[in-house]
Structures are given as structure tokens and as C-alpha cells.
Amino acid sequence: MLDFMKMTAKSAVANARSEDRAQTNLVGLFIGLMIAAIVAIQVFIPVVNDAIASSNVSGTEATILGLLPLFAALLLLIALASPLMRRI
Numbered sequence: 001m002l003d004f005m006k007m008t009a010k011s012a013v014a015n016a017r018s019e020d021r022a023q024t025n026l027v028g029l030f031i032g033l034m035i036a037a038i039v040a041i042q043v044f045i046p047v048v049n050d051a052i053a054s055s056n057v058s059g060t061e062a063t064i065l066g067l068l069p070l071f072a073a074l075l076l077l078i079a080l081a082s083p084l085m086r087r088i
Contacts, residue, residue: 033079037076052068
């Protein structure tokens with residue numbers, strides 16, 4: 001009986017430590033996502049929009065190039081939502 005209680009206490013401590021690690025990883029994940037958001041919003045989207053505006057493409061190519069900032073924003077939105085969806 002005493003051995004069982006010791007093993008239960010050890011597993012409870014191990015579970016508590018693993019839960020702390022998960023929270024630390026979540027914080028690191030959100031820091032990384034915030035850096036990615038800053039890069040995507042402040043750098044990628046304006047640079048792509050300026051490049052498209054200064055290029056001489058038209059028709060289908062212009063439509064596809066015009067969707068690139070939208071795809072970057074959607075990718076960022078999915079990256080922000082996916083860790084939260086895994087927690088539910």
C-alpha cells in the first residue's frame with residue numbers, strides 16, 4: 001500500500017512538471033507567432049503590394065499576385081488559431 005502511494009505521488013509530480021512545460025511551450029509559441037505576425041504585416045504584405053504595383057503584369061498573373069497578401073494573412077490567422085484549437 002505504501003509503495004502504491006509513493007508511485008502515485010511520483011506520477012503526480014511528473015504530471016505537474018509536464019504541465020508546466022506545456023505552458024512554457026505555449027508562451028514560446030505565442031512569442032514566435034507574434035514575431036511572425038509583425039514580419040508578415042509590416043514587411044511581407046507592403047513589399048509584395050509595392051512590387052505588384054510597380055510591375056507590368058496584367059490579367060490572370062495580376063490576379064494571382066494580388067492574392068499573395070491575402071494568402072499570407074490567412075496563413076498567419078491559421079497559425080494563430082491552431083494552437084488554441086489543439087487545446088480544446
